[in-house]
Amino acid sequence: MADEIALLSTWPSMFGMRVRVALAEKGLKYEYREEDLRNKSPLLLLMNPVHKKIPVLIHNGKPISESMIIVEYIDEVWNHKSPLLPTDPFQRAQARFWADYVDKKLYDTAKKIIWSTKGEEQETGKKEFIECLKLLEGELGDDPYFGGENFGFVDVSLVTFSCWFHTFESYGNFSIETECPKLVAWTKRCLEKESVSSSLADPHKIHDFASGVRKRLGIE
Amino acid sequence: MAEEIILLDLWASMLGMRVRVALAEKGLKYEYREQDLRDKSPLLLEMNPVHKKIPVLIHNGKPICESLIIVQYIDEVWYNKSPLLPSDPYKRAQARFWADYTDKLYELGRQLWLTKGEEQETAKKGFMECLKLLEGELGDKPYFGGENFGFLDVALVTFSCWFFAYESFGNFSVEAECPKLVAWSKRCMEKDSVSSSLEDPLKIHGFVIMMRKELGVE
Numbered sequence: 001m002a003d004e005i006a007l008l009s010t011w012p013s014m015f016g017m018r019v020r021v022a023l024a025e026k027g028l029k030y031e032y033r034e035e036d037l038r039n040k041s042p043l044l045l046l047m048n049p050v051h052k053k054i055p056v057l058i059h060n061g062k063p064i065s066e067s068m069i070i071v072e073y074i075d076e077v078w079n080h081k082s083p084l085l086p087t088d089p090f091q092r093a094q095a096r097f098w099a100d101y102v103d104k105k106l107y108d109t110a111k112k113i114i115w116s117t118k119g120e121e122q123e124t125g126k127k128e129f130i131e132c133l134k135l136l137e138g139e140l141g142d143d144p145y146f147g148g149e150n151f152g153f154v155d156v157s158l159v160t161f162s163c164w165f166h167t168f169e170s171y172g173n174f175s176i177e178t179e180c181p182k183l184v185a186w187t188k189r190c191l192e193k194e195s196v197s198s199s200l201a202d203p204h205k206i207h208d209f210a211s212g213v214r215k216r217l218g219i220e
Numbered sequence: 221m222a223e224e225i226i227l228l229d230l231w232a233s234m235l236g237m238r239v240r241v242a243l244a245e246k247g248l249k250y251e252y253r254e255q256d257l258r259d260k261s262p263l264l265l266e267m268n269p270v271h272k273k274i275p276v277l278i279h280n281g282k283p284i285c286e287s288l289i290i291v292q293y294i295d296e297v298w299y300n301k302s303p304l305l306p307s308d309p310y311k312r313a314q315a316r317f318w319a320d321y322t323d324k325l326y327e328l329g330r331q332l333w334l335t336k337g338e339e340q341e342t343a344k345k346g347f348m349e350c351l352k353l354l355e356g357e358l359g360d361k362p363y364f365g366g367e368n369f370g371f372l373d374v375a376l377v378t379f380s381c382w383f384f385a386y387e388s389f390g391n392f393s394v395e396a397e398c399p400k401l402v403a404w405s406k407r408c409m410e411k412d413s414v415s416s417s418l419e420d421p422l423k424i425h426g427f428v429i430m431m432r433k434e435l436g437v438e
Contacts (some may be wrong), residue, residue: 063344069317097284
């Protein structure tokens, strides 16, 4: 029986993009459904009644929510191709730790850069964001990927932020490449993979999107 | 070679207790090291330089941090006894989803005893909503894991020894609002791994009184 896979997401979401990258890594066909978060569809509310957020993966009618939980699910079900998590329990724990770090720290600091006006909050956000990236850059070390020789779980969790870098730099007035050259080199390396380049949004479109949101929120 | 397992923890932490329950479920011997979070030990800072928080599990010298990540690690290494996560990927995703949800209780619970007035009322409402949702997820099963005590049971049961403190400062009754959940927590307490890992609710209450004084909440 063919697998029926649907993904509820929004095109600018770096969280939704993580799922797209994972599905592409496994070579899976799926139906993509763009959601309007200001007018949530009955399907989204039915499939994620707890958080009412995207992304939601619907596999043979059953929903899975929370991007990294979805990625782990995809990795476990389609375990015969492109494994994302390592097999060693300690390395798996490390991968989960760093993906959790990206979720807890990076997203919140990034929000301060783009969704607040110039001033102390934005400066603090920028400082913290750069610190987070530097820590992640240190964790990467000299490996081609966070997964070592192969693209893996942490790579999926972080690479989708890279199409938002231009937007962060523009509103925060700084250069990520100057601060974290190795990390930017890593993002370019990842973009050579089709699963990544076909899943990430265009940085200029993201910038336009953010610009629109800021106008709506009255941020200047 | 014998396993060397050390747990850096704080006696009152419901997050640390999750690890204690998991270790007990697997029948593992370990060295418990109480941490002073106002004067963090060199070992804690070395083993968790990123967050500088407890719990930290040190297994044969290597550190693992974040309570639910530690519990998963324990479940994967010592997989031959008392499995905590189910084997079906969909059920595993559901268990992870709800365990992630229980982390909300931590922050809401803190607001319950740290704040007063409207802020506290909001936290109380949010806290009860979470518990009710979790109670719904339990349904008529003996455990969240079904017939057997599992990952989500571990994630949530440690909050139960904090219920008395929350009820006392929040002025409400968990049993009145969520009787099935309280019945479940009592069922869990019949397990040695749980009763030996959770702290006395009265001691937790005393701990909160002390914290409130220290933080100037009155």
